[in-house]
Amino acid sequence: VILVTLKADPRIFYAIKILKKEHLVSTKNVKNILTEKQLLCELSHNFIIKLHFTFKSKEKLFMGFDYHNGGELFFHLQKKKRFSENEVKFYAAELYCAFRYLHSNYIIYRDIKPENIILDKNGHLKIVDFGLAKKLSPDKLYTDTFCGTN
Numbered sequence: 297v298i299l300v301t302l303k304a305d306p307r308i309f310y311a312i313k314i315l316k317k318e319h320l321v322s323t324k325n326v327k328n329i330l331t332e333k334q335l336l337c338e339l340s341h342n343f344i345i346k347l348h349f350t351f352k353s354k355e356k357l358f359m360g361f362d363y364h365n366g367g368e369l370f371f372h373l374q375k376k377k378r379f380s381e382n383e384v385k386f387y388a389a390e391l392y393c394a395f396r397y398l399h400s401n402y403i404i405y406r407d408i409k410p411e412n413i414i415l416d417k418n419g420h421l422k423i424v425d426f427g428l429a430k431k432l433s434p435d436k437l438y439t440d441t442f443c444g445t446n
Contacts, residue, residue, distance in 0.1 A: 299363060309363035310348060314356055328427040329357065335403060335426050343394035345414070345424045364422055366415025373410055387413075390421045402432040404439065 302308040320326050336347035336359075349360040369387070373379065379387070391413075398405060407428040414422050430439050 300360075310360045311363045313359040313361065315359075316356055317352075318355065320357070325427065331429065331431070332426040333359065335429050335431060339398075339401070339403075341394060341397045343390045343421055343423060344397070345422045361424075362422075364414050364416040366417055366419060368411055369413040369415065369421065370410035372415070387421060391423075394421075394423050398429075402434065402437075403429055404432060405429050 297311050297313050300310050300312050302310070315329060320329055333347070333350055336345070340346070345364075346362045347359060348362070351358050391408075395405065405423065405426070405428070407425060408423075412423060412425045414424055416422060430441070432439065
């Protein structure tokens with residue numbers, strides 16, 4: 297992920313996720329990245345990262361997200377060793393709101409971990425990395441695929 301600025305307005309920043317097509321094919325992640333793009337184009341919630349644009353070159357895919365400079369939740373947890381009870385309640389409430397929204401749209405996330413949660417400048421969380429997320433339907437409210445990361 298790299299930080300870029302808009303040429304027309306250098307005060308506007310985006311975080312660009314760059315993916316090598318060859319790597320996506322070799323790791324069998326093409327479907328995951330297409331699902332991530334589709335889902336993020338549909339979603340709009342305060343605690344979910346906003347995808348603004350995508351484009352591609354011959355060798356790479358690019359995804360442009362809101363830039364948030366609060367760092368990963370994982371970084372803050374490592375630094376503090378443990379969160380206070382009030383901090384845990386705050387983050388849990390925001391996660392609850394985000395997952396309630398996702399589930400109301402028949403989306404299951406399937407990769408929740410501190411590395412996939414970033415903070416904005418005001419300390420509110422944003423869920424990122426929807427590569428393992430899956431859209432269900434009212435007729436099939438489960439999935440039978442195995443997934444996860446270390």
